[in-house]
Amino acid sequence: MRLLLVEDEPDIRRFLQTSLEEAGYQVGAAADAKTAENLATEGTFDILIVDLGLPDKDGISLILRLRQMGVSAPVLILSARRSVDDRVRGLEQGGDDYLTKPFALAELLARLRNLLKRNRPSGNESTRLRVLDLELDLLRREASRSGQVLQLTPQEFVLLEYLCRNAGRVVTRSMILDMVWGMRIQPDTNVVDVHIYRLRGKVDGKGQQPLIRTLRGVGYVLKDR
């Protein structure tokens, strides 16, 4: 995967580049809009990360310029602004996504995956998800572990489905809130943890290998091996 990263803050650019390369992306990094345009003409990219506050050009203008140049790859917008600009909202409807700073790396990676998935012609969507001995029937909304049907509430099923789709990868609390409950909020209470705790109580029975792991300060991960 080739990724174009446009970010003017050297610290953030460096850390993002390292982390993204670790995650398996080939990263082309640019500190300003001009460099970004040059990089975009030289090679093709599968996905773009664009910071809104660039020294020489507004991030939105850059995206529009790149679109004119024929770059159709999805864009993840990074914004240090407080409220989400209406223009960003407009772009988001066009298939792009945004993330406000500061963000968790896991969330950035998850949103990149989502964007890439959205843009790839999806094959036959499976009606079953399987992670180790955990199996989810998406049509009947039923989960079972080692053949044993789990008694889940509809909400717990959605939560488990989200964890399964991201099996082996870290999901953060704000990602769970966004994807499962559809809200971008930051509660200063442990609401998500209690949901995970309850779900874990049902999924990881006695004597079974624990599947749902908590990574403190980061989020949760559903083990896939």
Add this chain to the structure above:
Amino acid sequence: MRSAAWRISLWATLAFACGTMLVFLFLHRFVAADIQRRTDAWLSGEVEVLGDVAGHTPKDALYGAVVGEVAELAAKEVPNRLRSESSSNDSVFFLQAGRDGSLKLWVGAGDGVANLKAIKANEILPDRPRDLNVNGFTIPFRVASIRMDDGSHIYLGLSERDELRVLRYLRNRFVGWWLLLVLFGFGIVFFTTRRMLTHVRRISEAASRIGHSDLNTRVPTTERNDEVAQLALTLNGMLDRIESSMHQLHTITDSLAHDLRSPLTAIRGKLEMSLSAATQIEQNEPIVSAIEELDRLTDFLNKSLDVAEAKADALRLSRTELDLDELLRVMIDLYEPSMSEKGTQLRLRSAGPLKIEADAGLIHRMIANLFDNELKHLPAGCTVTIQLRVDDDTALLVFEDNGPGFAPEVRRHLFEGRVKGSGSNGHGLGLAFIDAVVRAHGGRVSALNRDEGGVYISVALPLAAKEENLPVAH
């Protein structure tokens, strides 16, 4: 607004009507006096002529015929005469009364007895004509007299019928035209006032629409250069200044947010990298708590800036339609496990779907704050009752609990921010943030301790301007 146009035109018309009426009354009096003066002059002249004729005519058998003829001729030259179609002369009478008061000669309609009786009842001085009411005639006569050498009196009477008819004609004509003019004037005043006030109304409507966050629009202006146009220009000038200071505030908060967030992002990134590099649990712990502190700091920064902007009425909203009922159910679904873990019960009383036009992100955070507040401050075993209903054209959301209520030191400064109870571990921005968001949406929050104990927080938000909020059975 209609009443103002009505009031103004009614008063203006009333003043106009009274003024013209006064002028007319004055004219009427003048005309009436003038007609009477002419009548009197004619009467005096004629009675003198008749007296002369009567004095010089021998008192023989022909006397009556001669004087009668002269009197008849005089009657044909009556001033102000309008109609002469009736051959019988009933508007003029000639009467000669003897020294003893007997009727000596009578020319006119009827036999003259009633006239003589009326004359006897009223003393009529020579050279001073006066009004005389005669039995059998509805209209009075103007009567002049002259004293003859032989001691008899000659009276000449002229009915005031024609004079009154002239005046009546004048009055009728006037009233007709006057009514027409008054109505016309009322129409003109009403029309112009309403036109002017309509413009004022449009300005005030536009100004109220501009409201909290929409500062781009301006009130309508006209090409005319009157006071109303001036008002619109002044308002627009004021809006320009407000918008520019608002813009400045946004620039400041944006650059503040940017300047703080960029280093926060870099720090968080570095912490995460060292977290993934750390292999031992002991190394993890300080990094993890640093990340958590950082996230709290970020949340605090966001809320502080939101509260600051909202206090300056400068919070930017991007409104979409939002169903509060649905949102509450999702929130309850999210918070219920944590609540029951703490032994807190949650109850929802909702009258069904309730749509508002609001910034979804802010409303989500605002309601999450209400839940967080209850979750953090309620001791075990309490109940939180949430009500959602339409009240006075607003969406009313009420959070009630039977906990200990607000501590006295907190109560006085609930919405100021940076105030927290001694037992609280939040940063004390909760209610200030709730208040800020609700006010930015044109609503209001009230928070108080219930008489029977516990907290009562009510949030009133304007309904979406659609008919979809009719009560639906649920």
